[in-house]
Amino acid sequence: MSDTKNELKQAFSLKFNIRDAGTLIGLIIIFIVFSLLSPVFFTAPNLINIMQQSAINAIVALGMTLVIISAGIDLSVGPVAALAAVVCASLMVAGVSVPLAVIAALLVGALYGLFNGVLIAYAGLQPFIVTLGSLSLCRAIALIYTGGNPIFGIPSSFRSFINGSVLGIPCPIIIAAVVAIVLYIILTKTPLGEYIFAVGGNEEAARVCGVPVAKTKIAVYVISGVLAAIAALILVGRLGAAEPTLGNLWEMNAIAAAAIGGASLMGGKGSVFGTILGAIILGSLTNGFTLLNIQSFYQLLATGIIIIVAMLVDRATRGK
Amino acid sequence: MGDYRLSMKGMTKKYGPVTVVEDVDFNVKPGEVHALVGENGAGKSTLLNMLSGVIKATKGQIYIDGNEVEISSPLAARELGIAMIHQELQNVPELSVFQNMFLGRPITKIGTFVDKKYEIQRAKEILKQLDDTIDPTVKIKDLKVSQQQIVEIARALLDNAKVIAMDEPTSSLTPREFENLSVLIRNLAKSGVSVIYVSHKMDEIFTVCDRATILRDGHFIACVDMKDECEDSIVTKMVGRKIEKVSHHSYCTNECVLEVKNLSRGNVVKNASFKVHKGEVLGISGLVGAGRTELFRLIAGLDKPTSGSILVNGKNLPLYSVKQSIAHGIGLVPEDRKKDGILKQRAISVNIAMPDMKRYTKFGLIRRSFLKNISLDFMKELNLRPLNVDRTIGTLSGGNQQKVIIGRWLASGTQIFLFDEPTRGIDVGAKSEIYQVIEDLAKQGKVVLVISSEMTEIMRVSDRVLVMREGEIVANLEHDDINEDNLAKYAIGQNKQVA
Numbered sequence: 001m002s003d004t005k006n007e008l009k010q011a012f013s014l015k016f017n018i019r020d021a022g023t024l025i026g027l028i029i030i031f032i033v034f035s036l037l038s039p040v041f042f043t044a045p046n047l048i049n050i051m052q053q054s055a056i057n058a059i060v061a062l063g064m065t066l067v068i069i070s071a072g073i074d075l076s077v078g079p080v081a082a083l084a085a086v087v088c089a090s091l092m093v094a095g096v097s098v099p100l101a102v103i104a105a106l107l108v109g110a111l112y113g114l115f116n117g118v119l120i121a122y123a124g125l126q127p128f129i130v131t132l133g134s135l136s137l138c139r140a141i142a143l144i145y146t147g148g149n150p151i152f153g154i155p156s157s158f159r160s161f162i163n164g165s166v167l168g169i170p171c172p173i174i175i176a177a178v179v180a181i182v183l184y185i186i187l188t189k190t191p192l193g194e195y196i197f198a199v200g201g202n203e204e205a206a207r208v209c210g211v212p213v214a215k216t217k218i219a220v221y222v223i224s225g226v227l228a229a230i231a232a233l234i235l236v237g238r239l240g241a242a243e244p245t246l247g248n249l250w251e252m253n254a255i256a257a258a259a260i261g262g263a264s265l266m267g268g269k270g271s272v273f274g275t276i277l278g279a280i281i282l283g284s285l286t287n288g289f290t291l292l293n294i295q296s297f298y299q300l301l302a303t304g305i306i307i308i309v310a311m312l313v314d315r316a317t318r319g320k
Numbered sequence: 321m322g323d324y325r326l327s328m329k330g331m332t333k334k335y336g337p338v339t340v341v342e343d344v345d346f347n348v349k350p351g352e353v354h355a356l357v358g359e360n361g362a363g364k365s366t367l368l369n370m371l372s373g374v375i376k377a378t379k380g381q382i383y384i385d386g387n388e389v390e391i392s393s394p395l396a397a398r399e400l401g402i403a404m405i406h407q408e409l410q411n412v413p414e415l416s417v418f419q420n421m422f423l424g425r426p427i428t429k430i431g432t433f434v435d436k437k438y439e440i441q442r443a444k445e446i447l448k449q450l451d452d453t454i455d456p457t458v459k460i461k462d463l464k465v466s467q468q469q470i471v472e473i474a475r476a477l478l479d480n481a482k483v484i485a486m487d488e489p490t491s492s493l494t495p496r497e498f499e500n501l502s503v504l505i506r507n508l509a510k511s512g513v514s515v516i517y518v519s520h521k522m523d524e525i526f527t528v529c530d531r532a533t534i535l536r537d538g539h540f541i542a543c544v545d546m547k548d549e550c551e552d553s554i555v556t557k558m559v560g561r562k563i564e565k566v567s568h569h570s571y572c573t574n575e576c577v578l579e580v581k582n583l584s585r586g587n588v589v590k591n592a593s594f595k596v597h598k599g600e601v602l603g604i605s606g607l608v609g610a611g612r613t614e615l616f617r618l619i620a621g622l623d624k625p626t627s628g629s630i631l632v633n634g635k636n637l638p639l640y641s642v643k644q645s646i647a648h649g650i651g652l653v654p655e656d657r658k659k660d661g662i663l664k665q666r667a668i669s670v671n672i673a674m675p676d677m678k679r680y681t682k683f684g685l686i687r688r689s690f691l692k693n694i695s696l697d698f699m700k701e702l703n704l705r706p707l708n709v710d711r712t713i714g715t716l717s718g719g720n721q722q723k724v725i726i727g728r729w730l731a732s733g734t735q736i737f738l739f740d741e742p743t744r745g746i747d748v749g750a751k752s753e754i755y756q757v758i759e760d761l762a763k764q765g766k767v768v769l770v771i772s773s774e775m776t777e778i779m780r781v782s783d784r785v786l787v788m789r790e791g792e793i794v795a796n797l798e799h800d801d802i803n804e805d806n807l808a809k810y811a812i813g814q815n816k817q818v819a
Contacts, residue, residue, distance in 0.1 A: 185685070189685045189686055190681070190684055190685060190686060191677035191678070191681055191686060194666070194670055194673070194674070194677065194686065195677075197663070197665070197666060197670075198663050198666070198674060201663050201664060201665050201666065202659070202662070202663050202664060204659055204660045205654075205659070205660050205661055205662060205663055206663070206674070207622060207642060208620065208622065208642065208652055208654060208660050208661070209642075209646075209674040209675040209728070210642040210643045210645075210646040210674075210675045211674060211675075212643070268663075268664075268665050269665065
């Protein structure tokens with residue numbers, strides 16, 4: 001009885017660390033500023049809008065967070081998403097049932113992640129270089145597969161599912177929330193989560209403890225690939241088309257969200273909650289600047305400043 | 321005060337509400353070698369860091385030759401003639417000796433081009449006083465650690481250092497290299513340089529130092545003349561209580577648990593064969609680089625042997641698989657805790673659970689409170705203070721971290737413990753606790769292998785000692801044969817014991 005109580009207490013305390021509180025404060029400040037500047041900003045429809053716009057990046061960024069905690073990086077998420085999108089779309093157009101096409105897309109993501117992971121874990125190549133290679137390779141496959149043309153004619157059943165909502169909450173937000181919960185459980189409640197932290201924090205010590213280092217690394221890249229595919233499916237559903245060029249710069253936005261949320265590129269540090277907040281911060285910047293009719297150049301400027309400020313705050317508060 | 325080269329008065333350092341050093345006085349005369357001793361966490365490093373400008377003192381004054389100075393940065397310390405030689409040498413391996421010496425302050429011609437010729441000349445002059453076998457143009461990485469250390473001293477002399485602080489300078493030196501270093505330090509002192517010598521090794525302190533300042537729990541305890549002291553009196557002051565010398569009990573049986581047969585890895589480990597029995601503590605002695613750690617890594621499944629086999633309870637152990645080694649009850653307590661032992665940012669309990677996660681998992685989820693209870697049990701047994709398993713392991717002292725690593729293997733049901741330098745970087749008080757743990761393990765019928773470079777340690781814990789030299793086991797010493805003469809003879813000499 002008290003056991004469960006303790007578990008609950010612990011779950012909560014683990015979730016809310018100081019670094020996440022810092023990110024939350026940052027988000028609140030951004031919300032206050034935009035609310036003062038625009039009356040529309042802090043309204044229910046607009047907030048849902050922000051969440052919906054952040055959902056795709058949040059999903060990709062969550063996979064990236066796992067990779068980053070393991071002291072890796074996945075630069076190939078955009079092209080992997082594109083490949084998953086065009087494969088799924090072409091199957092649906094060819095008359096394959098929607099669930100099967102969706103599974104095929106997830107499989108593409110998983111297989112590509114497996115490819116990255118095996119090269120990194122068994123061939124011992126550096127994650128940055130492997131996934132940089134994959135960035136070109138995978139994009140090329142998507143372009144060659146489609147001849148460079150977008151695929152139209154996505155079945156309406158799929159589109160209406162993605163564009164639908166439950167109790168007023170748009171489907172992409174629900175998908176992102178489910179992904180977040182699953183990853184939160186993986187990261188904080190399962191051995192795999194501890195292995196990811198161990199491998200990223202101190203790979204040698206992890207080896208000495210018999211942690212399956214290679215399998216852990218492969219797992220994070222597979223998860224990252226699958227999440228890129230899920231994000232791609234949302235985009236395909238919303239646009240009603242699959243472009244082989246989709247997902248450009250996704251890796252950068254994902255890394256930004258994870259970093260703002262407190263993930264350390266040195267490995268061993270990061271949280272689901274933080275990354276979600278990071279993605280929402282980036283999403284509300286886009287939204288706020290659009291509402292205020294400010295050139296997107298300034299949005300880029302603000303994003304850059306926020307990333308650097310977040311890192312400075314990180315540095316200043318480390319070890320406290 | 322005018323008599324002192326360096327005088328630190330009322331030094332205090334607080335981190336928020338936590339006081340780590342309080343009102344410490346530290347006075348060093350010109351031309352003396354002054355030991356700074358205390359257990360880990362006594363405040364030695366903090367004091368040195370305040371001296372070298374790495375951290376800012378909360379309170380206190382520092383005088384050099386009677387003049388009050390402010391040391392606001394490492395650069396300021398350097399300009400005042402204070403040099404630090406850290407335990408982990410700070411050099412650039414790919415650069416040559418003279419480039420390392422002039423790093424950050426090159427001599428230039430016309431203000432732009434590095435005057436290499438002059439730098440080499442100057443480096444040669446300084447090195448000549450210390451060790452004329454070092455060529456200033458070779459790369460640092462091609463030197464032995466002891467020589468690299470001399471280059472650091474040379475760098476300090478290049479800065480006209482008046483005070484040179486050395487933090488655990490002998491942690492990776494052989495006994496012979498220590499002798500050279502001690503002569504060198506005495507010569508430095510003779511030439512008027514003040515040397516601050518931080519070490520855990522009492523025999524060294526008595527060999528090289530004139531006086532010692534003793535710290536405990538961040539407080540000044542005493543400043544003593546080495547002439548008036550003995551090892552016990554210093555240790556007693558450091559620890560604040562007497563450390564009992566325990567006689568060695570043997571729990572060795574005839575039941576062979578671990579058998580290593582003709583195990584080799586290239587030239588690093590050559591044809592190692594030995595048996596270890598239930599309840600036995602087997603010491604492995606030898607110089608740094610004799611292949612002892614490498615032997616452990618083969619047994620632990622971390623490296624791939626070129627030939628040979630290992631039997632655990634008569635069964636063949638699949639080699640080069642950490643998972644298999646752990647499943648056969650083998651646990652490695654590594655020498656470099658930071659690098660190979662701890663998961664710095666994780667809780668103590670997680671560090672304990674790591675090799676045996678399955679046990680704490682139900683339906684795929686970790687049972688945190690079950691894990692916590694188990695961890696608490698083992699940490700209570702090992703006398704961890706404070707007894708809190710939720711703390712991040714990185715915040716613990718070396719001795720406590722070591723207890724957690726030992727607890728990790730106890731909790732995983734380990735039968736064969738491989739201790740690699742179990743008390744390295746651990747203070748005197750915690751050391752005897754670790755020895756007690758080793759003895760208790762033997763009592764429980766575990767098999768314990770201990771690598772140690774400290775002869776007193778090897779003699780204290782072992783029932784039997786293997787001596788390794790250049791990858792080979794050259795002696796198997798028992799009972800009265802385990803003495804300093806034999807250990808040194810086989811470790812360094814040419815002779816080999818006839819089996």
